[in-house]
Amino acid sequence: MLQGLDYCLKMEVDNVVSTVREPLNWSGRWNHIQKVLERSGPFAHPDFEPSPDILGFLLNNCKLLVIGAGGLGCELLKNLTLTGFRHIDVIDMDTIDLSNLNRQFLFRQNDIGKAKATVASDFINNRVKGAEVVPHFCKIQDYDASFYKQFHIVVCGLDSIVARRWINGMLISLLEYDEDGNLDQTSVIPMVDGGTEGFKGNARIILPGLSACMECTLDLYPPQVNFPMCTIAHTPRQPEHCVEYVKVFGWEKEKPFGDAPIDGDNPEHIKWICGSACERAEQFGIQGVTYRLTQGVIKRIIPAVASTNAVIAAACSTEVFKLASSCGAPMNNYMVFNDADGVYTYTFEAEKSETCVACSQKPKTIHFKPTSQLRELIEFLCQDSMLQMKSPGITTTVNGNSKTLFMKSIPSIERATRPNLSKSLADLGLSSGQELIVADVTTPNSLIFILKLSDQCSAET
Amino acid sequence: MANKQNKYDRQLRLWGDHGQWCLENSKICLVNVTATGTETLKNLILPGIGSFVIVDKSRVNGEDAGSNFFLDPNAIGESKAKVATNLLLELNPEVKGEYIEEDVANILETNPHFFLSFTVVIACNLYGETLQKLAALFWCNNIPFVTCKSFGFIGYLRLVIPEHCIIESHPDNSHEDLRLDCPFEELCAYADTIDLDAMDKKDHSHTPYVIILYKYLMEWKKAHSGAMPKTWKEKKEFKKLVMSGIRKNADGVPEDEENFDEAVKQVNSALVPSCVPEKVQKIFNDPKCLQLTEESTDFWMMVGGLRQFVSNSENGLLPLRGSLPDMFSDSDKYIKLQNIYQGKAKQDMEAVTGHISQVCTKSGCGNGKISEKDIKRFCRNAHFLRVVRTRSLQSEYESPSKSIMDSLTSDEISDAVWYVLLRAVERFQSTNGRLPGMNNAEWESDVNRLKNCLYDLLKSWDIPGAVEAISDDFLQEMCRCGSSEIHSVASYMGGVTSHEVVKLITAQYIPICNSYIYNGYKSTSVTIDI
Ligand SMILES: [Zn+2]
DSSP: OOTTTTOOOOOOGGGOOOSOOSTTSOTTTTHHHHHHHHSOOTTSOTTOOOOHHHHHIIIIIOEEEEEOOSHHHHHHHHHHHHTTOOEEEEEOOOBOOGGGTTTOTTOOGGGTTSBHHHHHHHHHHHHSTTOEEEEEOSOGGGSOHHHHTTOSEEEEEOSOHHHHHHHHHHHHHTOOBOTTSOBOGGGOOOEEEEEEETTEEEEEEEOTTTSOOTGGGGGGSOOOOOOOHHHHHTOOOSHHHHHHHIIIIIHHHHOTTTTOOOOTTOHHHHHHHHHHHHHHHHHHTOOOOOHHHHHHHHHTOOOOOHHHHHHHHHHHHHHHHHHHHOSSOOOOSEEEEEOSBSOEEEEEOOOOOTTOTTTSSSOEEEEEOTTOBHHHHHHHHHHSTTTOOSSOEEEEEETTEEEEEEOSSSHHHHHHHGGGGGSBTTTTTOOTTEEEEEEOTTOSSOEEEEEEEOSSOOSBO | OHHHHHHTHHHHHHHHHHHHHHHHTOEEEEESOOHHHHHHHHHHHTTTOSEEEEEOOOBOOHHHHHHOTTSOGGGTTSBHHHHHHHHHHTTOTTOEEEEEOSOHHHHHHHOGGGGGGOSEEEEESOOHHHHHHHHHHHHHTTOOEEEEEEEBTEEEEEEEOSOEEESBOOOSSOOOOOOTTSOOHHHHHHHHTOOGGGSOHHHHTTSOHHHHHHHHHHHHHHHTTTOOOOSHHHHHHHHHHHHTTSOBOTTSOBOOOHHHHHHHHHHHHHTSOOOOOHHHHHHHTSHHHHSOOTTOOHHHHHHHHHHHHHHHSSSOOOOOOOOOOOOSOOHHHHHHHHHHHHHHHHHHHHHHHHHHHHHHHHHTOOSSOSOHHHHHHHHHTGGGOEEEOOOOHHHHHHSOOHHHHHHHHSSSOOTTHHHHHHHHHHHHHHHHSSOTTOSTTTTTTHHHHHHHHHHHHHHHTTOGGGGGGSOHHHHHHHHHHTTOBOHHHHHHHHHHHHHHHHHHHHTBSBOOSSEEEEETTTTEEEEEOO
16 A cells, blocks of 8 residues: 555635746746646656646745755755745755765855855846745754744755754644544645765655654664764774774864864864874774864764765655645655666665654553662663653653753753752652653654553563 | 865865865866756855856846846847856856857757767757757767756656766775784784783773674684684674673672673674675676776776785775774774884775886886876775776667656655656657657646656656556646746756766765666655666
8 A cells, every 4th residue: 555645635625826937937937847737647756737826835835944055055045946945944954065076066166154044045036037945054952843834845954863853843833633643644744854974865654644754764873873982982994983082082082172162163173183183093003094084083974976876856846846746656665776787776665653752642661670770761762762862851740740851951950950960760759650751862852651650671662 | 275174164164175186176067047047057166176167158038037047137139158157257257268259059960079088978858859969979978968857846857877987986984904713913913912911901892893803703603613703693602792791890890891792893894894895796797807908097907906806805895995983992002003003004005006106007008197096095995996987878768768668557656756857848849859748838728738648658668557557647747747847946957967967077975876766755766777
């Protein structure tokens, strides 16, 4: 069964302006897409009815949000405006760097330092007549549900898993259910997501509440592995170990630039780290510490090329075009791409998890011993492959009073709750069946966990 | 220069400075300005090719300006080649570009030499006789030729390359070259100085797994009249033997020894016998290797030398790669071991160099022109050498390949069916002088016309019955799309095409052989040897 085929983005037909506003539409402008929008086809969505109104809807009514104006974002804005979308908002908190120019084709040398969202929007609005791209030079967390609610489709071209998880959580929080627990389909905002790493990439469609979401498939995004501390401190063998040593120990000890923290974009900083790492490497007879390697380790640089970026952004854009117009069925629902050895794609159906913390609408149960410390519970939330939280804050209700068990984000609360970490769950007054409310940067809304305490269980779900 | 290093940093980490050098010295030709074509060029200009030339005689019309980012609606009526060249040049001041407002068929007639200076030539939406002639010209001159198009939701890419030799194929997961099954003298000498039993606890738990496996393999071989563990059962037993070496504390409980855990984990891959991979063996038996002449390229000279090295060596193996993966160990033992592997690799490389200069002299192709750096890179990648040869376009049009026939006669229709449909579209074009589905009045009646073309095509392949296997749905979609270029589909193909061109220019990574079909309806794709 094709997940989501029963889903269809409904045009607000009454509002569609079908007479296409003239001067912006020179003769033949939309010929290419009009063919597939105005002719019936066996591979279209079952609900598809060819009509000139569809182009009118894309041009005048459909609102898209593009998150990220980098490698994928630049491509997305071009692709979407050339396939009829005009009303696009784009969010990016970054500014333009020289190393972006090998692929982020809307930026030039003299744009360096300016906001990506702004420069990208200006370029597109200039080049594609009628495009009304609105830039937002900020973080996605700066906006709340009332902002995200206004869009028909959200497209992500991000390099951060945490940001993807956050927006996924946001779109799930916008879902509306009736009294019987049936999902109101008009509250579904599809999320089309792309990602690349060197010659690899992936594109996927998430229909919140209907198909697998980010959290359902969190094991597809394994956390980054760090070098063990003892290797860095005592038994370095690779040039990377030497750089990491300087980053972790040398910088604090020597304070080469006063109190300034390491700035990966400051060549003086990288030069100093590279020099110190070379010294350490020499002590141990390790070869291969270079400036490029040093910068790669410090900034955790992920290689990127124009071509693979273009492919993934294009695959995402085609899905947005099909979702918004129904002129083709959406892909089902996850594509893996690799073009190192030939060109390889694998498209499969990622499955919705019945126990997903984000979209199953069921609180997750976690099992601990009464003697387990709070610290162990927090470690579990961070290390479980299906949770991968970053720094969870936990509150609960004890004897009718709200109680914060631990919270790192606010220093005064952190200080006050730190002693709780080494207390046992029983000593904290927690009992079996207790609801824990967990907040984390990976989700815009707190999650509820049910704590089950028993002597036999170790930390398992 | 430092500026350039920073600008290209993210890609230099993939193909290195020498790959970038190839790119910066390349000259690319694009025939026909389509969205697929300009998107391909965009993705080549950004990473910094040397220069490009666009050949197109036509003028910008409203339709093209609507779907191509590099055609300006204010320039409707002007030369497409000129408008696209100017907008593309804005992308990278390091890249030079020119345009020629002339028909490709015309240049082929009057000045075919024009095409022979290019590194790679890309043609979009080219059909019929002109396509065949152009492809034949490049085939004879060993110039890689790429033809591509996007057609509605379908994308098509074909590489036509007589011969493409790759030293750095960058395999994703390759076995390490540790030679534990046939340890070399220096490795034995070092390992024999180590006595695991005499070590203190810290030393013992900080000895690299390579040494541990070496030691226990010696013990195993002694007990098994020199044979290695081969069967699954023997390997399991061998793992037990390795584990028995883990130190125990006073209570007889095994200590945590990460290096031993690693050793057990590595048993299976370390016991894969060292050998010359089949693909490399095939390259050794290639006529180009067997008959070196003064015309032979550096690649084949090096292959010739490598072959001689292998046949002269005692164990018949390739030169040692010389890299040692990171493993649990103290710095001292790891670095010593690394130096031993590197030293042996250097020794092998020097021997290969000697053989190369011998075969060079024998074949009369002069000596010493291959740099040490190149030979070193060649030896390090000796296990991964690749030679790619595609069919010529001429032979493709003479007879369909086995893989395309198989895909048509198998039960499940693969994306390869779209290739057959595109060929039917070509027939349609040559009989009707236009593409199917071009105009609204006729698009539905074109379905039957296209079906006739498909039938004719399959009849010419002696499989007229296969027409039954291809549902009318496919034909209807072809006519529905009517050769339109949906920008995102064009952009996808521009991405894939440019990527393959970068592989051809840098001679790194492995290009497709020989055709790629993208299905935008389902977001799937297939590579077929046509
Ligand atoms: Zn979910």
